[in-house]
Amino acid sequence: MPYERLKTAILKHVPFSDEEAATFCNAFQPQRYKPKEYLLRAGEICRFEGFVAQGCLRVFALDARGGEHVLYFAPEDWWVTDLDSFTNQQPSWLFVQALEPSTVLQITKADKDRLYAALPATEKLFRIMGQKTLVALQRRMLSALSQTADARYLAFVGKYPALAQRLTQQQVAAYLGITHEFLSKIRRRLGQKK
Amino acid sequence: MPYERLKTAILKHVPFSDEEAATFCNAFQPQRYKPKEYLLRAGEICRFEGFVAQGCLRVFALDARGGEHVLYFAPEDWWVTDLDSFTNQQPSWLFVQALEPSTVLQITKADKDRLYAALPATEKLFRIMGQKTLVALQRRMLSALSQTADARYLAFVGKYPALAQRLTQQQVAAYLGITHEFLSKIRRRLGQKK
């Protein structure tokens, strides 16, 4: 049951009763995606906020020359949306794509607004989750400003070893902000055979 | 009156009555800082969340070799804290320093928690402000991943022209993730005399 993961995840932050948790979870619709399938493309309006029950997605942007740059990966238990496009219902500049066969529990903007009204603790839930995301992104920003690609790569595999295994090197490179050729050279230098 | 700026700022996001707004604002204490004065140093626990009523601060980190890297600047109407250290009351890895003579309205963790309890809309207020900060940081992260230093510099002065005037080039460079020497060369190349 994909809803169990969602229930467990939210109860970590907010003390919902069983009924409240059910009200919360029932506002989400499960959707399955095949590898390479897009949930959102730049120019579209993001109609969902999703909780990944299974699989792995990526959120990325294209630069002027067609290069892909990964904002984040979303494996199981992560949330995925274009926050700006979703909250303001305006055109996105991001792509959201499944990397593996994935199941995502999705909520619409209207249903999320209903949740805020029906269960006030929802405010706190998303405030806290947003704060954690912000702290993590601040760390990554500082890492981008201050560390060399070698150090960023080591930090990434150190922090997310299981995820690093699931991703191709191209995806990892697009997250680190380097070319996959250079990542290959870093790995050789570090003697990483894995 | 420094509280007027704070009141105006919060009423943009949340419909407080005059009494509620007063309750909110009175939880904050004004503090004045001289240029170069530190509000927080790495290793300390961040005891405040602040609203800048006047002046300008910077939040930065040191790398292994002593280089400074700016996470963000906080001029008038911006909020400033080490979110991680403040919310979890654990040692910080950041520095917060005044760049100009500044007045900051500050709240402690305990008083902020009291606000959350006394005025539930406070949850919404900080959820929304957090979301906006997150969206802005996502944009900056993608810019760091995908753009050259020239483009990032132009984007910065384009987005924050007044702020760029107030800062030294060293500060701007530490925000862009380049050396101030290289920033100087970029500016020459662009023919910027300002």
Add this chain to the structure above:
DNA sequence: GGCAACCATTGAACTAGTTCACCAAGTGCC
């Protein structure tokens, strides 16, 4: 009013990371 900091600029030598072209191995598809 003079000295000490700090700031912006510049040039030369260097290094981290890119680009392009190519090759080998795996994987999935029909």
Add this chain to the structure above:
DNA sequence: GGCACTTGGTGAACTAGTTCAATGGTTGCC
């Protein structure tokens, strides 16, 4: 079972950005 496609690796030439050292101009301080 074969073919197309994607992936990972490698080398050579290149470029964006760093490092170091030096200079001159402001600014602020006592």
